[in-house]
Amino acid sequence: MLKKINLILFGIVVLALLLRIVGITHSFPFIFHPDEPTVVRSALGIRFDPNPGHFDWPHLFIYQNYFLFMFFSKIRDILAAVGLKSVVSSLSPIIWDDYLIFYLLTRLFAALLGAFTVIPVFYAAKNLFGIKAGYFSALAMSIMPFHVWHSHYSLVDVPMAFWVASAMYFCTRILKEESLKNYLLAGVLIGFAASTKYNGGLAVLMISLAHFYRVKKIDKSLLLVVYSGLVAIVGFILGTPYSLLDFDTFIRTDSPRGALWQFTNVGSLPLGDHIFSFVRSLFSTLFEDMGYTFTAVFIGFFIYLLADKFILKKYKPANYILFFYVVALFLIYYISGFEKARSHYFLFIVPFITVILGYFSKFLYEIVVNKKLVNLILVIVFFLPMLFSLKNTITFYRKDTRVIAYEWLKNSIKDNNYLLYDSSQFEPVLNKFKNTQKEKGYQKANEIKNLNGSGYIIYNYENGESLIEGAYTEVFRIGNYLRNGPNIIIYEI
Structure with missing residues (x-):
């Protein structure tokens, strides 16, 4: 029995x-939830100071993650020491990605x-x-x-x-x-x-x-x-x-x-x-x-x-x-x-x-x-x-709509392009593009166009409707059915 x-x-x-x-790897390579970095950064910070220094959350989960991170780091060091780093990293590259791996560990x-x-x-x-x-x-x-x-x-x-x-x-x-x-x-x-x-x-x-x-x-x-x-x-x-x-x-x-x-x-x-x-x-x-x-x-x-x-x-x-x-x-x-x-x-x-x-x-x-x-x-x-x-x-x-938009933009953006956006939800994605000019709000698009500038408007549309449809050429669209993230349309300036 x-x-x-x-x-x-x-x-x-x-x-x-x-x-x-x-x-569990949703949104990678981005972290969109504003509270997740608090846990990871605080846990990693224990290496330098055992006092996290803030009590907005108590500390047990932070300490548990610190010990988890340190244990993982020791295992990773052993793998590298015995010459297995290249083999393991080829099978699972995230293990040596010092940004994402700790988010993966704490999520798990x-x-x-x-x-x-x-x-x-x-x-x-x-x-x-x-x-x-x-x-x-x-x-x-x-x-x-x-x-x-x-x-x-x-x-x-x-x-x-x-x-x-x-x-x-x-x-x-x-x-x-x-x-x-x-x-x-x-x-x-x-x-x-x-x-x-x-x-x-x-x-x-x-x-x-x-x-x-x-x-x-x-x-x-x-x-x-x-x-x-x-x-x-x-x-x-x-x-x-x-x-x-x-x-x-x-x-x-x-x-x-x-x-x-x-x-x-x-x-x-x-x-x-x-x-x-x-x-x-x-x-x-x-x-x-x-x-x-x-x-x-x-x-x-x-x-x-x-x-x-x-x-x-x-x-x-x-x-x-x-x-x-x-x-x-x-x-x-x-x-x-x-x-x-x-x-x-x-x-x-x-x-x-x-x-x-x-x-x-x-x-x-x-x-x-x-x-x-x-x-x-x-x-x-x-x-x-x-x-x-x-x-x-x-x-x-399924991939977050913002990750899909990032992958499309990565293959389309050129240096000095303008990136206009209407929602702060897009900022983690757009900050990846260093050699561009970013501005919140799409009202400046006409001015850019008149100056022979080029770029894209990343637009968050609700209920399947776009308030600026017809004014610019739509080049990409992704809906959020069974996906995290907003509905997105990308227009070309």
Whole structure:
């Protein structure tokens, strides 16, 4: 039985890996996401100063990448020392590309953590609800659309979700047994989550909630919660030691260098707007990010559970499921109170939602006699998120429109050509062309033409329409269907 369990779980992990690793070199040779360079540059900077010097993000992910980079560099040095550099570089030239290789490594690291989040999710659901719930929870985690999307970047949200999911597993053990080990491990893992991204510290709520869910009174066992909290602080400091060693910078609020700046920067909404934002997050942001059917089940099953408890009283769902709902809904409500509540802020809530989805799947098999109907329902529930995740992966696998435009321009541009553009999205590409004259805005094109100048207008068009069509000769066009980047038309001046 153990081999069967491991084989199925292994297959789900492989699926998660494929969805996240295929297309991992997207946008190369460019880095278009503004936050990825922060991770890479900070990690490489540790060679010269162990203090990254800024606390807009905590430092655990930066240090992990530093050790990853140094380990890779040692391996690369060994390959060169034994005379294999030319062979290896001919097979994989990026290995000796000191600009791109570190972005590739850190993206792969983030993608691996994203895929491996499936494992603690599986064991958390299995521990409380059984093997079947574990499998469906793991499958939901593996194909969660926005998690798949975000796992293609070297950013901190996906690694934070891994630590939160790992802590969640030990909280499921706290729900069932009193063991100091579970409290300490849950605490240190939440400390690591907070040391990856500050929002991860909010998950500390689940330790006390799990404790009182089991104990239901205040007694000497409350010390276990205290120990867990103390260990969480230790875990945070281990990952971000300069929060103590450079405390004055850490508590700054006047610039992104300080951690407290982050908390003031996101802003907060008044109560009325907060409630509206909470509803919008549930029925808009999460609906889109989780592939519609997952969110529909998350909300619909909660309504059913309330109705069954207070009105129907027909079935007796496992009480433990309410633990996941309380944590998930509290975190969604809290995050939605930010003035800037961006989609990726909700990523660390995904593990709780996937356990709910896994239990829902098992629950259907228990209460519905017609198993073919259950299978049909679950195919519908899981199909749409899987489709969106495949779409995301294919989008990353296909070249970014800006990379395609760059390749065309590289073969067309001559020295002293003018390059006019209407969007800052094109600047990383156009900066590659040194012997050209670049200017934002296409209004100067007529003046250049009258002076017998030559060049190109790189134009970002929306909804398939161009505002300057007809005035200049179109020489190249690329749409962004199943591609990252804007729709682009290139006109000749």
